[in-house]
Amino acid sequence: MTDYGEIEKRAKTRKTALNTITYILLVFWAVIVLFPFYWMILTSVKSYSAYNSEYIPAFFTLSPTLQNYADAFTAVPLGRYFANTVIFTVVTTAIMLVVITLAAFAIARLDFRGKNIAFVIFLSLMMIPNELVIITNFVTVTNLDMRNTFPGLILPSVTSVFYIYLLKENFEQIPDSLYYAAKVDGTSDLKYLLRVMIPISKPTLITITILKVIECWNSYVWPRLITDDENYFLVSNGIQEIRENGFGRENIPAMMAAVVVISLPLIILFLIFRKKAMAGVSRGGTKG
Amino acid sequence: MRKRKLTDWGLKGWLYLLPAILFLGFFMVYPLLDVFIYSFEEGYNSASQTYYGVGWYNYSYILHDPYFLQAVKNTFILVMITVPLSTGIALLISVALSSIKTLRELFQTIYFLPYVTNTLAVGLVFMILFQKTAYTDGLVNLFINWFGGSSVDFIDGPYSAKMFVLCFYTIWVVMPFKILILTSALSSVNQVYYNAARVDGTSKIRTFMRITLPMISPMIFYLVITGFIGAFKAYSDAVALFGTNLNAAEMNTIVGYVYDMLYGDSGGYPSYASAAAIILFSIVLTITCINLLMSQKKVHY
Amino acid sequence: MEVILRNLTKRFPSRDRKKREDVIAVDDFNFQIPDGRLIGLLGPSGCGKSTTLNLISGLLKPTSGRIFFGEDDVTDLPPENRGIGLVFQNYALYPHLTVRQNILFPLQNLKGKDKLSKSEMLSKANEAAKLVQIDDLMDRKPAELSGGQQQRVAIARALVKMPRVLLLDEPLSNLDARLRLQTREEIRRIQRKTGITTIFVTHDQEEAMSISDMIVVMKDGVVQQIGKPQEVYDNPENMFVARFLGTPPINLFVGQVKDNQLYIGKDAVLRLKGIGNQEVLVGIRPEGFILQEDGPLCCTLSGVEVMGRDTSVVSQNEASLNQTIRAIVGTEHLVMETKVRFALKPHKVFLFNRETEKRIDFEVEA
Numbered sequence: 032m033t034d035y036g037e038i039e040k041r042a043k044t045r046k047t048a049l050n051t052i053t054y055i056l057l058v059f060w061a062v063i064v065l066f067p068f069y070w071m072i073l074t075s076v077k078s079y080s081a082y083n084s085e086y087i088p089a090f091f092t093l094s095p096t097l098q099n100y101a102d103a104f105t106a107v108p109l110g111r112y113f114a115n116t117v118i119f120t121v122v123t124t125a126i127m128l129v130v131i132t133l134a135a136f137a138i139a140r141l142d143f144r145g146k147n148i149a150f151v152i153f154l155s156l157m158m159i160p161n162e163l164v165i166i167t168n169f170v171t172v173t174n175l176d177m178r179n180t181f182p183g184l185i186l187p188s189v190t191s192v193f194y195i196y197l198l199k200e201n202f203e204q205i206p207d208s209l210y211y212a213a214k215v216d217g218t219s220d221l222k223y224l225l226r227v228m229i230p231i232s233k234p235t236l237i238t239i240t241i242l243k244v245i246e247c248w249n250s251y252v253w254p255r256l257i258t259d260d261e262n263y264f265l266v267s268n269g270i271q272e273i274r275e276n277g278f279g280r281e282n283i284p285a286m287m288a289a290v291v292v293i294s295l296p297l298i299i300l301f302l303i304f305r306k307k308a309m310a311g312v313s314r315g316g317t318k319g
Numbered sequence: 320m321r322k323r324k325l326t327d328w329g330l331k332g333w334l335y336l337l338p339a340i341l342f343l344g345f346f347m348v349y350p351l352l353d354v355f356i357y358s359f360e361e362g363y364n365s366a367s368q369t370y371y372g373v374g375w376y377n378y379s380y381i382l383h384d385p386y387f388l389q390a391v392k393n394t395f396i397l398v399m400i401t402v403p404l405s406t407g408i409a410l411l412i413s414v415a416l417s418s419i420k421t422l423r424e425l426f427q428t429i430y431f432l433p434y435v436t437n438t439l440a441v442g443l444v445f446m447i448l449f450q451k452t453a454y455t456d457g458l459v460n461l462f463i464n465w466f467g468g469s470s471v472d473f474i475d476g477p478y479s480a481k482m483f484v485l486c487f488y489t490i491w492v493v494m495p496f497k498i499l500i501l502t503s504a505l506s507s508v509n510q511v512y513y514n515a516a517r518v519d520g521t522s523k524i525r526t527f528m529r530i531t532l533p534m535i536s537p538m539i540f541y542l543v544i545t546g547f548i549g550a551f552k553a554y555s556d557a558v559a560l561f562g563t564n565l566n567a568a569e570m571n572t573i574v575g576y577v578y579d580m581l582y583g584d585s586g587g588y589p590s591y592a593s594a595a596a597i598i599l600f601s602i603v604l605t606i607t608c609i610n611l612l613m614s615q616k617k618v619h620y
Numbered sequence: 621m622e623v624i625l626r627n628l629t630k631r632f633p634s635r636d637r638k639k640r641e642d643v644i645a646v647d648d649f650n651f652q653i654p655d656g657r658l659i660g661l662l663g664p665s666g667c668g669k670s671t672t673l674n675l676i677s678g679l680l681k682p683t684s685g686r687i688f689f690g691e692d693d694v695t696d697l698p699p700e701n702r703g704i705g706l707v708f709q710n711y712a713l714y715p716h717l718t719v720r721q722n723i724l725f726p727l728q729n730l731k732g733k734d735k736l737s738k739s740e741m742l743s744k745a746n747e748a749a750k751l752v753q754i755d756d757l758m759d760r761k762p763a764e765l766s767g768g769q770q771q772r773v774a775i776a777r778a779l780v781k782m783p784r785v786l787l788l789d790e791p792l793s794n795l796d797a798r799l800r801l802q803t804r805e806e807i808r809r810i811q812r813k814t815g816i817t818t819i820f821v822t823h824d825q826e827e828a829m830s831i832s833d834m835i836v837v838m839k840d841g842v843v844q845q846i847g848k849p850q851e852v853y854d855n856p857e858n859m860f861v862a863r864f865l866g867t868p869p870i871n872l873f874v875g876q877v878k879d880n881q882l883y884i885g886k887d888a889v890l891r892l893k894g895i896g897n898q899e900v901l902v903g904i905r906p907e908g909f910i911l912q913e914d915g916p917l918c919c920t921l922s923g924v925e926v927m928g929r930d931t932s933v934v935s936q937n938e939a940s941l942n943q944t945i946r947a948i949v950g951t952e953h954l955v956m957e958t959k960v961r962f963a964l965k966p967h968k969v970f971l972f973n974r975e976t977e978k979r980i981d982f983e984v985e986a
Contacts, residue, residue, distance in 0.1 A: 056411065064494075068432070070448060086454065088457070160600060164354065166350070166577070166581055167357070169589070249437045251438070252578065289440075290443055297436065302428075308435070312431075312434065312499060
């Protein structure tokens with residue numbers, strides 16, 4: 032005869048134990064993820080002298096100060112880095128949206144000679160890593176005298192084969208009948224694109240925008256190669272510059288203030304568009 | 320043809336495609352061809368744009384360059400440590416995440432944060448946490464001291480300590496993507512299989528090994544492949560931690576070597592850079608192919 | 621194994637947040653399922669039949685009430701300790717495992733004293749495969765099998781560890797019509813051969829009627845009637861059961877009992893005893909009509925459909941609640957006219973209370 036009470040009790044104990052371990056693991060990882068953020072905010076409000084007198088770092092501060100933030104904007108041109116990055120991000124994303132929308136529309140909707148070949152070539156370009164083409168691009172931009180200019184920064188990254196592909200897939204899901212109905216009503220192709228396809232594909236366009244904005248905001252390699260005038264630095268280069276020549280190597284609190292300022296816009300954007308951003312990344316984003 | 324032909328020559332179609340073709344042609348197709356040419360042009364001078372000969376010299380040069388060999392070694396260590404570790408930890412966390420209901424969204428949001436942060440900026444925080452200076456041993460050393468260890472300088476100290484920080488930070492950075500992919504893979508496994516397994520009295524571990532793992536194996540392989548590719552291209556994480564002079568820190572990566580050859584104090588050698596880039600991508604391509612071949616044997620769909 | 625359900629109730633919190641009330645999926649279910657029988661749980665979708673099955677399997681916990689397998693109270697036991705076999709609606713075969721591995725799967729879970737050797741497992745799996753006649757498909761993967769074959773594999777997997785109770789959730793719903801007929805015979809055969817108490821859920825009354833030893837008709841979580849299929853068909857306790865069982869469905873009329881006469885419209889169709897004057901609903905089975913030139917029920921003929929051995933006379937009547945009346949008759953007297961007249965077989969006629977829709981008993985005056 033089986034003792035059912037015993038089986039039941041054992042199952043319950045095991046379940047509780049497993050649950051506890053699960054939560055411990057999750058909290059542990061959450062701490063690892065969050066701690067650097069906590070530390071950077073904490074350090075950014077410690078005063079310079081307080082920070083440097085702590086041989087053993089303190090986990091909190093009783094006299095927070097915003098002086099470091101003032102320093103970050105005055106001692107180094109953080110405001111300029113910031114403005115550059117905003118310009119770079121907005122312009123790049125905007126041009127890219129136009130370019131990929133037109134291309135995706137042509138491939139998904141229009142008929143023309145050589146379309147299939149063009150599409151196959153596009154697809155094969157998806158496999159080309161950026162690192163391979165960046166060398167020539169560097170030489171090209173240098174030879175064109177476009178170093179330390181916005182066009183030099185922006186133009187190489189205004190197309191993405193992957194996003195064209197993503198958008199084309201989306202466009203193709205719109206039923207053909209809509210297009211023919213619009214044709215019968217005398218709608219031009221461009222008008223159809225603007226009035227029908229773009230509104231219907233808005234979720235995908237938003238996803239692409241979010242991914243591109245993240246990419247632009249964090250881009251480091253290309254801006255580093257192409258700018259050495261700090262009037263054109265983006266935040267990533269700025270942070271590197273601050274670290275190496277900025278406040279003097281030891282003014283860590285001011286550096287952290289700059290780091291907070293740089294990190295904040297994307298974090299806020301992410302918290303607003305949390306669902307969309309995560310859905311977008313799981314559809315097609317690897318970092319880097 | 321499925322769709323009606325609208326214009327005889329289809330000029331309109333090409334017109335819509337034109338901007339993309341221009342940009343891609345100029346910044347992708349041409350450079351792709353050019354990089355091979357560069358890699359074979361010996362003694363290319365970027366100022367005068369002249370070279371003396373064609374051959375394998377550039378390849379042979381970098382293969383004998385100790386900095387390049389150091390970078391290859393670093394990159395391989397980084398790949399071999401971070402890819403399996405990050406995939407494994409991400410799997411563990413995703414399974415834990417999938418098994419709870421309360422606070423799940425909060426955890427998911429927190430775990431995603433590193434994805435949206437600037438690698439350079441947060442790297443600086445990691446540097447501070449790990450660095451040992453004259454003023455402070457840093458927070459991580461404080462913990463080590465609590466557990467009875469002695470302080471280590473992770474940023475300017477021994478090679479293994481530096482490699483540890485680099486791996487740790489890399490894992491921290493790549494984790495959000497992996498957790499996201501694995502949690503959605505796990506949630507796409509039909510609940511009915513778990514019910515079937517439960518009715519048959521399958522233990523949790525066996526259910527995971529025999530049902531969950533095989534069913535999400537395509538996604539795991541996807542992560543391994545993208546993980547390999549991503550880790551081979553590591554660069555900015557290292558810059559964030561150790562500064563731009565990675566050769567001096569012995570922490571350079573292959574991509575870092577390419578950029579150093581191109582620009583900066585040791586720069587001005589696009590031919591060497593091209594040869595190094597092509598070597599890197601032969602490695603990545605080979606490993607991706609091996610991965611794909613293996614996955615055909617192991618993945619169940 | 622006898623299965624006893626006592627006051628079994630399951631409530632789900634309402635999805636609509638404005639409504640506070642819970643959804644009652646199963647309401648106070650009492651049933652003693654005798655050992656070794658094939659039981660059909662029958663009802664329209666959302667009637668609580670699948671919930672009942674999941675309560676018996678242990679995948680769901682009841683809100684209140686108890687479940688016994690023989691003497692054992694299994695209410696709080698997890699499914700794995702109940703000794704049940706469960707066949708899922710879409711079979712839930714592991715797609716990455718072969719048929720053999722799928723069938724072996726439950727055996728490999730056994731631990732301790734129940735643990736089997738490899739050869740014992742293989743022979744048990746072969747035995748189960750032979751029982752459902754798939755022993756030649758053992759090395760295929762589920763995707764390479766037809767729907768019917770997958771179904772058999774699922775049954776074999778459920779049977780291989782000799783469960784005390786076998787549960788089948790809509791076992792035939794994913795099969796095409798011809799296969800369905802064949803597979804339901806197969807289920808009957810397997811159940812007879814193994815003698816395992818088997819409970820299956822279906823929304824198809826024909827399926828339930830054809831193979832079950834007993835059927836349970838449910839609606840909105842409440843058991844309407846339990847009994848042998850023919851008994852339930854011949855003696856429905858209420859209008860829902862009468863309507864739910866039988867194809868073509870029962871014909872309903874508004875009627876009236878006055879002075880021991882049953883009226884449909886103005887026609888006095890039957891003489892009754894032991895029933896007071898009242899408004900009623902009249903249900904007449906399609907096979908309860910007799911074509912008769914001087915029959916009491918007069919209807920307007922709209923057509924005759926001959927389908928194989930059956931001839932149905934389709935007609936209309938003002939008192940009918942259905943759009944058309946279907947009567948299945950012998951082929952002899954077929955005269956096409958605008959009016960048809962029927963006499964009724966009294967045991968195929970049921971009366972229901974207009975408000976409660978409960979069956980009203982009556983006797984026929986000879």
